[in-house]
Structures are given as C-alpha cells and as structure tokens.
Amino acid sequence: MMDWTERYRPTALSEVRGNDKARDALREWAETWDDHGEAVVLYGAPGVGKTSAAHALANDMGWSVMELNASDSRTRDRIERVAGGAAMNQSLTSTGRQLVVLDEADNLHQHKDRGGASAMTSLVKAANQPVVLIANDFYEMSRGLRGACRDIEFRDVSRRSILPVLRDICRKEDVEYESEALETIAETNDGDLRGAIKDLQAAAEGRDRVTEDDVATGSRDRTQDIFSLLDAVLKEESPEAALRTAYDTDETPDDLLQWVEDKVPKVYEGDEIADAYGYLAKADCWLGRVRATQNYTYWRYATDNIAAGVAAARQRDRDGWTRYGGAPYRSxxxxxxxxxxxxxxxxxxxxxxxxxxxxxxxxxxxxxxxxxxxxxxxxxxxxxxxxxxxxxxxxxxxxxxxxxxxxxxxxxxxxxxxxxxxxxxxxxxxxxxxxxxxxxxxxxxxxxxxxxxxxxxxxxxxxxxxxxxxxxxxxxxxxxxx
Structure with missing residues (x-):
C-alpha cells in the first residue's frame, strides 16, 4: 500500500492546510523573487507541511525542483558542486527557473560539516535561482545563514485543520468512518498533520470502516515507535514482521535509515554487521533515486532494505533490553x-x-x-x-x-x-x-x-x-x- 502522506501530498499551495499566513507569504516571496532575489527559510515542527509547501509552490510557479538533504550534502564541496550548480545556472524549464530545496538546513552547523554552513550562506547570497531552506529549529542555523534569508514560520496544524483532511482522505479511499475515530486521531496528533495521516492509514488497513475501537488512544510517542522498530528489525521479528512495523512507524525512510544505520553495531556482530550495511547501502541508493527524480514510489524499496533486509541479516534473535541511546542526528x-x-x-x-x-x-x-x-x-x-x-x-x-x-x-x-x-x-x-x-x-x-x-x-x-x-x-x- 502506497504511503498516504505521499499520495495526498499537496500539489498546489491552495491545498496546504492549517498555515494560511505562511502559505500566502511563501507565494508572495516567489512571485516577487525577480525583484529581491533572496532565499527563504521555512521553519517549524516536523509534519506541518514545510517541504510539501515548497514542492506545491514549484508546481504553481512552473519551476523544476532540485532537492538536497543536509544530512547527505552538507560539506562545502558538495554544496558548491550540486546546490551551487543548480542555483547559479538557468533551468531547462519554460520559466527558466529551478527551485533549490535544502532540507534539514538546521543540521549545517556541526563542526563535521567542514564549511557547509558558510558555503550555503555564500550560495544563497549569490544564487541566480530561488532557494528554499527547510528547518525544524530556526535558531539552530548559523547566524550568518539566518541573516542571509527571509524566514517564514509554519505553525503546528490544529486539530480543527486536521479533521477535514482526514475526512477527505477517507472519501477518496472509499473508507467509512466514525466521527469519533477521526477526532481521536486528530487529537492525538494535534499539530502533526503527517502523523495523523499515517495513523489513519494504519487504522484503515484491511478495513472498509474505521471505528473508534480501531484507533490507538494516548499521545503519540515517536521515540517509543522508533525503539519498537529497532527491536523488531535488530532483535526479534521476521523480515516480514519488521517491514510491517516500519510501515507503522512515524518516520520517513530517510530518518529510518539513519536510525537503523546508527544502532546496528549496538546489536549485531561480525558478518551480521557487514550484511546489514550492505542492505542499508542499497536503501541509500533508492533514496538517492527519490531525491533525483522526486518519484516517491521508490520509498517502498528503500524501506524494504532498511527493515526486511537488515532483519534478514540477523543470524540469531536477541532478547532483553538494549541501550540504544538517543537520536542519531545529534548524538x-x-x-x-x-x-x-x-x-x-x-x-x-x-x-x-x-x-x-x-x-x-x-x-x-x-x-x-x-x-x-x-x-x-x-x-x-x-x-x-x-x-x-x-x-x-x-x-x-x-x-x-x-x-x-x-x-x-x-x-x-x-x-x-x-x-x-x-x-x-x-x-x-x-x-x-x-x-x-x-x-x-x-x-x-x-x-x-x-x-x-x-x-x-x-x-x-x-x-x-x-x-x-x-x-x-x-x-x-x-x-x-x-
């Protein structure tokens, strides 16, 4: 089953929900870009639609898109060669514009980035193409980079804005629903539209009607979700069961790759490690294809390798508790x-x-x-x-x-x-x-x-x-x- 967050990703800015003020500011930035030539930072919590808004804007403007992830492309050399090449050259589209989107821009400040932040600052100042930076935490970006860009805040999507989206998806998927079920999902994911859509898909899988009993109650705990996935993949579940757990986890394949890659050595030994990293390398190739083509159907092949592949590399099951530590990004x-x-x-x-x-x-x-x-x-x-x-x-x-x-x-x-x-x-x-x-x-x-x-x-x-x-x-x- 295709990920509903991708199937129902907005294709126009008018379809972006819950951030009307930010949406209008982004459109105004794009329509007047020829006059000011500035880059823009979209910042806010995960799941509120920042990246979706950037792609929807490109569709509205008739611009092609070059997307990079700061976790993979944050060295000076990489930024200058790839992002710089796109930002400085004319696009092949009829509009002559190409939108450069850099996700996780707040990860450019680490010492290991070897000049990535300063290179990006220089790039946005001299770019001949519009540049959008995506960040969860605006103040984690370097001061110089913040000062070189406009900033637009995307606020948490309210429960009131999430409910119409869930109802619309149910109609399109021909799934009946109890109003209480959708209200529970919206309440649980208050602020996180992407998480709400994922929860709806999990509740509707294999059913033609979603009831309140089908919806897990309680607040979403994304860290617990990740740890359950790590246990399933690295310690106890079959490849098929591990893959099902991955589909139920509220993380993108890019995030899953970093989590599993970081935690493999804490559990696996010897040949298991080498085999697991072989599958993770294949997953990284599929994710590279996604970034190059913007075809998100390739995500499933990346997830297959991350979850089922790494689980298949396990030569014996483990029990007991494992100290995985925190998130891989800042550990x-x-x-x-x-x-x-x-x-x-x-x-x-x-x-x-x-x-x-x-x-x-x-x-x-x-x-x-x-x-x-x-x-x-x-x-x-x-x-x-x-x-x-x-x-x-x-x-x-x-x-x-x-x-x-x-x-x-x-x-x-x-x-x-x-x-x-x-x-x-x-x-x-x-x-x-x-x-x-x-x-x-x-x-x-x-x-x-x-x-x-x-x-x-x-x-x-x-x-x-x-x-x-x-x-x-x-x-x-x-x-x-x-």
Missing part, C-alpha cells in the same frame, strides 16, 4: 562515526558515504574487540583515532586499558614515522611517499605511484588503473594500513 556516537568516516575518506580518496557504508563495516569485523591488536594499532595510527574512535569501531569500552594502550602505541607509531620519514610504517600508504617527496624533490604524484603496490614505471596504464580504482574504491581504505 555523540553520530559525531564519532562521522569523524572516523571522514578520516578514512580523506586517507583513501573516497566519499564519506563510501567510507561509512563500505569500509567501516569491514574494519569493525577485522578489529572486533581489538582481538587483532597489531591491525588495530595500525588502523588507529593511519586514521589518527582517539580512544572513543577506536572503541566505536571495535565495539570495546573506550575506558579499558586495552583501548588506551592501543591508542598510545598508535601515537608512538605515528611519531616514529614522522621522525624516520618512513613510508614503510603503513604499507602502501601515501604519507611516506609525501615525506620522501620532500627529500628528493621528485613530483608528489610520482612518489605516490611508487609507494602504491603495482605503482611506478612498471604500471603506467593510468586509465586502466583509474578504472580499477573506481570499481574497488570501497576497499581502498583497507589497503592503506594492512
């Missing part, structure tokens, strides 16, 4: 994971996403609980990892003597390599080649080639090498220190 664990991925990506010459989803799972398996001590020391030295980073990758406690000793040995290894200018400290590594290049004056590119297995004069087929490297880039980080 310390998330920052640790991203730091490790960035260090691997920088060293291996791959994207951060490739490092996180293709290389880190293998490192976790090979260094699990630091059983291969020598390999763990080399990893820590190569990527300049501290105790919390080593503990994250290996699954060990960062306060243990074992992890602390490994980090100390890694530091000594780095210092010795610096003193000796030795490329042999990391087999196949680039660091030694760069040091040697400073001594003998040879071009750095030649030194790197000689330091790489198969490099030098005996392997001058650069085109073939580049093609092979592109096919196997997920293994590049492994060879850097093994």
């Amino acid at each position: 310390t664990r998330d920052s640790t994971r991203d730091y490790v991925a960035e260090r691997i990506a920088e060293s291996a010459g791959v994207s951060t996403a490739t490092a996180r989803r293709e290389i880190m799972p293998f490192l976790a398996v090979m260094t699990h609980h630091c059983t291969n001590r020598e390999l763990t020391v080399r990893m820590a030295a190569r990527y300049e990892l501290d105790t919390d980073h080593v503990a994250f990758v290996t699954g060990s406690g960062e306060s243990t003597n074992k992890v602390q000793d490994i980090v100390a040995d890694a530091e000594e290894l780095r210092e010795q390599a610096a003193v000796d200018h030795s490329g042999g400290a990391f087999a196949g590594g680039v660091a030694g080649a760069e040091a040697d290049a400073e001594d003998d004056g040879e071009p750095e590119a030649e030194q790197v080639a000689k330091a790489t297995p198969g490099g030098g004069e005996e392997n001058d087929d650069n085109g073939a090498d580049a093609e092979a490297a592109e096919e196997d880039d997920q293994q590049a980080g492994l060879g850097d220190f093994m």
Whole structure:
C-alpha cells in the first residue's frame, strides 16, 4: 500500500492546510523573487507541511525542483558542486527557473560539516535561482545563514485543520468512518498533520470502516515507535514482521535509515554487521533515486532494505533490553562515526558515504574487540583515532586499558614515522611517499605511484588503473594500513 502522506501530498499551495499566513507569504516571496532575489527559510515542527509547501509552490510557479538533504550534502564541496550548480545556472524549464530545496538546513552547523554552513550562506547570497531552506529549529542555523534569508514560520496544524483532511482522505479511499475515530486521531496528533495521516492509514488497513475501537488512544510517542522498530528489525521479528512495523512507524525512510544505520553495531556482530550495511547501502541508493527524480514510489524499496533486509541479516534473535541511546542526528556516537568516516575518506580518496557504508563495516569485523591488536594499532595510527574512535569501531569500552594502550602505541607509531620519514610504517600508504617527496624533490604524484603496490614505471596504464580504482574504491581504505 502506497504511503498516504505521499499520495495526498499537496500539489498546489491552495491545498496546504492549517498555515494560511505562511502559505500566502511563501507565494508572495516567489512571485516577487525577480525583484529581491533572496532565499527563504521555512521553519517549524516536523509534519506541518514545510517541504510539501515548497514542492506545491514549484508546481504553481512552473519551476523544476532540485532537492538536497543536509544530512547527505552538507560539506562545502558538495554544496558548491550540486546546490551551487543548480542555483547559479538557468533551468531547462519554460520559466527558466529551478527551485533549490535544502532540507534539514538546521543540521549545517556541526563542526563535521567542514564549511557547509558558510558555503550555503555564500550560495544563497549569490544564487541566480530561488532557494528554499527547510528547518525544524530556526535558531539552530548559523547566524550568518539566518541573516542571509527571509524566514517564514509554519505553525503546528490544529486539530480543527486536521479533521477535514482526514475526512477527505477517507472519501477518496472509499473508507467509512466514525466521527469519533477521526477526532481521536486528530487529537492525538494535534499539530502533526503527517502523523495523523499515517495513523489513519494504519487504522484503515484491511478495513472498509474505521471505528473508534480501531484507533490507538494516548499521545503519540515517536521515540517509543522508533525503539519498537529497532527491536523488531535488530532483535526479534521476521523480515516480514519488521517491514510491517516500519510501515507503522512515524518516520520517513530517510530518518529510518539513519536510525537503523546508527544502532546496528549496538546489536549485531561480525558478518551480521557487514550484511546489514550492505542492505542499508542499497536503501541509500533508492533514496538517492527519490531525491533525483522526486518519484516517491521508490520509498517502498528503500524501506524494504532498511527493515526486511537488515532483519534478514540477523543470524540469531536477541532478547532483553538494549541501550540504544538517543537520536542519531545529534548524538555523540553520530559525531564519532562521522569523524572516523571522514578520516578514512580523506586517507583513501573516497566519499564519506563510501567510507561509512563500505569500509567501516569491514574494519569493525577485522578489529572486533581489538582481538587483532597489531591491525588495530595500525588502523588507529593511519586514521589518527582517539580512544572513543577506536572503541566505536571495535565495539570495546573506550575506558579499558586495552583501548588506551592501543591508542598510545598508535601515537608512538605515528611519531616514529614522522621522525624516520618512513613510508614503510603503513604499507602502501601515501604519507611516506609525501615525506620522501620532500627529500628528493621528485613530483608528489610520482612518489605516490611508487609507494602504491603495482605503482611506478612498471604500471603506467593510468586509465586502466583509474578504472580499477573506481570499481574497488570501497576497499581502498583497507589497503592503506594492512
């Protein structure tokens, strides 16, 4: 069954419910954009229709849409290449306009974003195309970015505005209903239109009439919903049952991916981790296709991999309580994971996403609980990892003597390599080649080639090498220190 939040997404601004003032301000911004050329920030709680309003506006104006998510596209390089290219160039549409939509713009301020906030600020000031930023918390954005944009607040959608939407959906789906049932859903989700539609779909599934008894009472607890999903996927349910739980969870597939990706190492071990991240990588590809085509029917394939796929990777069921921790967006664990991925990506010459989803799972398996001590020391030295980073990758406690000793040995290894200018400290590594290049004056590119297995004069087929490297880039980080 297609997600009703997508099936009934507004296609025109006039269909956006519950935020008439914000809707009118957004239309006025678009109609006068040629005069002022400013970007705009739409901010407010999740589920109130910010992103839907942006897409509806584009339909009304005859603009094409380029949508990016700050969680995936928040580095300076990515923003300047993708969003910048769209914002600075003329669209192929008849209007000559393309609306650039950046979701989760309030996630651009983290230190790991490597200049994402300043790059976006520069972009919105110089853009030749209209730009809409979407944020849950306006004041989580940098001051410079806030000052460079107009701002429009989307308020919580009231129960009175939610009820007509639910009635209209029931008529279109040919589902009879008790008025009390819809009132309960609207009351439970007061402020969250998207959550109300999801609850209605869950209550109506397999039925031609929705009664008050079919509707779960009590206030919505999204965190509990997520934890129930994590238990279902990672610990106890079959792939089919896990998928049903995912459909009942009030999160988009993008959010589900980040939650499951973040919590997999807390439950899975060894091959389970590698197999699970394989399914998550496939899900990420489907989500990329959604962002590229705006075809939200691909969401179901992403959810299939996130829920059923990861559950299928489980080799045994678990019971008992698991300390999952908080949301992945702002957690310390998330920052640790991203730091490790960035260090691997920088060293291996791959994207951060490739490092996180293709290389880190293998490192976790090979260094699990630091059983291969020598390999763990080399990893820590190569990527300049501290105790919390080593503990994250290996699954060990960062306060243990074992992890602390490994980090100390890694530091000594780095210092010795610096003193000796030795490329042999990391087999196949680039660091030694760069040091040697400073001594003998040879071009750095030649030194790197000689330091790489198969490099030098005996392997001058650069085109073939580049093609092979592109096919196997997920293994590049492994060879850097093994």
